[in-house]
Amino acid sequence: MKEIPLYGSVYKLILSMEGFIKNFPKDLKPTYGDSLRNTGIELLKYVCLAQNFPQDRVIYLNHALSYLETYKIMVRLCHDLRCLNDSQTSEIDLGILDIDKQINGWINKTTENFFIY
Numbered sequence: 001m002k003e004i005p006l007y008g009s010v011y012k013l014i015l016s017m018e019g020f021i022k023n024f025p026k027d028l029k030p031t032y033g034d035s036l037r038n039t040g041i042e043l044l045k046y047v048c049l050a051q052n053f054p055q056d057r058v059i060y061l062n063h064a065l066s067y068l069e070t071y072k073i074m075v076r077l078c079h080d081l082r083c084l085n086d087s088q089t090s091e092i093d094l095g096i097l098d099i100d101k102q103i104n105g106w107i108n109k110t111t112e113n114f115f116i117y
Contacts, residue, residue: 007044009102010099011044013092014093021036047061
């Protein structure tokens with residue numbers, strides 16, 4: 001099966017965040033670090049499901065968008081709690097924006113086949 005660019009983008013986001021989590025304050029790392037890890041893995045899982053089950057693709061992509069939105073809010077919270085600095089937050093935000101565009105583009109491409117004009 002051909003790997004889609006979205007896999008690479010999500011994978012890169014997870015790896016970047018993993019590097020940042022290592023420097024989270026000790027008291028916040030278990031709560032926020034683990035939540036970011038788990039949310040990133042769930043996001044990747046739904047991207048994989050969308051690729052492997054085309055009949056339910058839009059459903060899985062919408063789940064992925066929900067996890068991405070949760071991830072975005074958690075990143076903002078971690079920035080406000082000073083777990084992430086401005087540069088790290090900016091890097092992660094760019095990755096989130098890229099993933100959001102790819103998921104929405106895939107949804108639009110998938111749903112355009114359902115509508116007859």
